Ligand SMILES: Nc1ncnc2c1ncn2[C@@H]1O[C@H](COP(=O)(O)OP(=O)(O)O)[C@@H](O)[C@H]1O
């Protein structure tokens with residue numbers, strides 16, 4: 200997109216510092232107008248601002264674009280097993296480089312009529328080498344706004360029949376992604392017709408390339424981790440195109456920064472590969488990446504709108520970083536430009552003493568340490584990707600969680616504790632408008648350029664504030680958990696027993712959230728999302744060392760707080776309260792982290808347990824009303 204002369208850009212002041220703002224999927228999905236018209240312009244007064252966007256989500260992340268893209272990927276694989284005639288057509292269309300298969304009622308492409316297991320041996324026109332090459336060529340990387348090859352879209356070009364054509368499988372999913380983004384672009388860009396047309400074209404081209412890529416993957420019947428990364432990367436690219444449009448329409452000079460090629464092949468030297476081919480990214484990798492990101496951002500003339508997807512990561516982005524990777528991308532951008540603050544914008548006022556959707560009396564926490572934020576994230580309060588903290592905090596960049604629906608709220612600051620005696624008197628508001636007093640709860644702020652506290656939202660005002668007493672910080676629930684119990688058959692000594700268990704977990708890539716052991720018994724809590732086939736294999740291997748049982752529909756309850764290191768009696772209080780509330784505990788873990796006490800209980804008791812602990816251990820007043828207590832089927836005490 201050509202730069203425009205009448206748009207407002209970053210300040211001319213050479214001393215202006217950077218603020219990096221990350222917007223999650225639901226924020227860009229629902230509040231792009233607020234972001235473009237209010238939030239970004241307000242911070243541009245005196246700061247350089249870059250925004251990092253995730254893929255759009257409508258109501259929830261589960262229904263968002265990234266999940267749809269993953270769905271399209273698995274549909275492409277499923278379709279690989281449809282009748283040979285369809286595949287031959289697909290190959291022909293790939294060779295011709297255009298036609299996208301669609302479903303015509305009654306045709307062999309219908310999923311209903313598909314016969315799974317049709318051998319792929321009949322696809323002779325292209326050798327697998329040629330297909331690999333084709334996949335490379337179709338790689339979605341490197342396409343520019345308008346230089347992309349124009350392929351035909353499913354709806355407009357699929358044959359000359361007059362019969363209405365209905366896309367199925369991955370084509371239907373791509374159609375859905377396309378129409379959703381076109382509709383959002385039209386909503387976001389209302390003033391500049393030409394700009395809207397350009398964005399609509401770019402979105403359509405991105406979706407066409409995606410279709411081609413999925414088609415090629417379908418033909419070779421394989422989606423590697425790298426291909427899966429490329430597929431999900433389309434989500435951030437699409438959402439950033441719309442964000443650029445919304446900003447420019449709002450009079451802000453903005454430019455798209457795509458990061459598909461930001462990971463230079465030389466960075467791979469910083470990725471250690473073990474004998475099984477697994478990669479570990481070391482700090483030098485992240486340092487090189489943040490430096491490259493910094494250079495890209497500094498070269499921008501407008502507000503950089505950065506895809507939170509950051510490309511060809513050794514060992515794959517999804518495997519190495521996992522979902523929620525845009526937080527880490529934003530942190531690396533913040534490090535690269537030595538930002539004065541990293542802001543993570545969400546639809547919640549900040550980090551609360553418990554999930555505010557589940558605990559009506561939860562309070563906003565003005566300030567928490569990176570360790571506490573990481574524990575909360577690992578155990579169910581998905582506030583920020585856990586890798587984010589380390590990168591930003593290492594460079595003393597404070598992280599602030601803020602609410603797009605309440606931009607003037609103070610949010611929650613994640614920063615290490617200040618040494619005793621620091622009074623925070625030099626703290627300033629980031630946008631330079633006002634110096635405000637600190638909140639009553641010991642905020643852990645030490646940077647001189649650190650933002651202070653904006654006006655309180657209603658929800659903040661309504662929440663009681665903790666005094667100076669040392670209390671745990673928050674309680675959290677992670678549900679959808681299963682517990683795997685292994686009872687030794689005593690044919691191996693205990694170290695062999697443990698070695699076999701851990702070896703099995705490693706072999707199948709199973710991540711354990713909590714573990715509790717005796718010499719002959721091990722209980723492990725893990726996400727229940729494990730594939731049934733994998734679980735069966737794990738069980739079969741473990742049965743060689745003992746009796747295995749599985750408890751389903753469980754939840755992990757964790758009490759987290761930096762003060763818990765030195766507090767006596769918290770565990771006693773926690774378990775007494777649960778016992779008084781008739782909450783049966785399946786497993787307890789304390790000590791792995793000094794700031795976390797966790798236990799496993801039945802999922803159906805999770806919300807009741809959360810409220811009991813919040814009321815009794817985090818000492819919230821007023822006492823929950825009878826109706827709140829009644830919501831859990833019985834009174835609290
Ligand atoms: N302790 C907590 N503090 C704040 N939010 C929490 C906490 N535990 C769970 N949550 C939930 O996490 C969600 C995070 O906010 P949201 O903006 O919806 O996420 P995203 O940025 O992933 O779209 C909120 O819906 C909130 O209910």
Ligand SMILES: N[C@@H](CC(=O)OP(=O)(O)O)C(=O)O
Nearest residue numbers: 223224253265522523524525
């Ligand atoms: N869109 C990606 C990356 C991400 O960071 O998401 P979010 O910012 O919405 O957590 C995902 O869904 O995982």
